[in-house]
Amino acid sequence: MIDLTATLMPDGMADATFAILLATSFAGSLITVAFGIGGGALLLAVMATLVPPAALIPTHGVIQIGSNIGRAAVTFRHIYWPALPAFAAGSAIGAAIGGSVVVNLPPAWVQIGVGGFVMWSVLGKPPGAVRDWPFSVGVISSFLTMFFGATGLFVATFTKSQKLPRHAHVATHAALMTVQHGVKSLAFAVLGFCFASWAGFIAAMIAAGFLGTLFGKLVLNRMDERRFRIALNLMLIVLSLRLIYGGISD
Template identity: 60%
Template sequence: MIEFLTTLPDGLTQLAFWVLVVMSFVGSFITAALGIGGGALLLVFMATLMPPAAIIPVHGVVQLGSNAGRAAMLFRYLHRPALGGFVLGSVIGASLGGMVVVDLPPNAVQIGLGIFIIWSVLAKPPAWLTRLPWMAGGISSFLTMFFGATGVFVANYTKSFKLDRHAHVATHATLMTVQHALKVVIFGLLGFAFGAWAGVIIALIVAGLIGTYAGKLVLNRMSDVNFKRALDALLILISLRLIYQGVTG
């Protein structure tokens, strides 16, 4: 097993591998405790340490495992009315994203997402996030094919239901599980060789599950008020970073 995990694909060093393992733990801990942020954090390190062609598909598989584990641990808190339309929209959005051959300008996506999220945090979440869940699922799933970490977008859809902290994390994790599962299937159909990255993916998922469990213990000790304040602060910080990245190219 150790030999399998340490047989790394071309373009990934041993040091980079272990840094990613640590960041998978930290990212899942943050997401389980605060509801959002860990996926984007892991993506930043992947973008620095991994070959560009592997970043989005590998990130998708790791986030699928992490979110599925979090959703399972908190399944009894799931807000089921949030699923139906969102799932339908996600299928459409991810399928369209996979069919687009010309990449969207990444800086435009980052700036647009950042501005939208800050507006949603400081103002009342837009009504269409609950009235038109298929649109929330469709837009975020389309963007995730190019951008990778759209958890902050989905968090605003989840936030519009005004759930307590456990229900928010459980529902958000379930929605992200659906979205990442669709992304992985589409990248597989497009021919990405997941097998070469299997050992890395397993190690990152295991580290993420451990981080999820540790974060859940912290979540149980937080009040709803503190959770919402921490969530809003983290959303704004990530959004400002997205805008900065977009502006600087």
């Protein structure tokens, strides 16, 4: 008899670790759909303690492709399409530049910078060129994601600035992040990362995330616009503080 769990887990991963990661993928997708942001950062934080460093950013990126495709699919009619072409072009440029940089940016400085920018976006008003323009947001966020992984917070500042209804915010953010993670994963494939050995694990994580998406949509449907905005701002602030604290600690 074939042990299905063993075929999904990478070599050396314990059953308990696999279960924790699946549960986190479910919870992360639920949180992102219900509150607009946060699931990708949560998943990255947990994976960072349980997945080998060399595989962390590439596998997280492909898992996020599946997760965001699921969110975009269940909210498809709400996507704000005019933002996508310029963002996609900017993402391709940002990932290409990031992939060609020989010396990595210090992760601590990236964390502090992204966290500070998002706090500024929630509590103040940063320059429109890095907040409202999909092309520049695509370039900057895709460059950073090659080193840092979860830059959904940065992209959320653009989506938030469009003042979209809650369903449109979730749908548009999911579509933008699908593009960004797709470009990033392609860049890692070109750089030589072997995704095949992680294929079963990635598929299981995507499936768990899609279940979380379905449950998260039920929460989103029951939430009014005012509560969604409050929840989104609180999530952005909490995650920003966590990034800044993590950067300072490092």
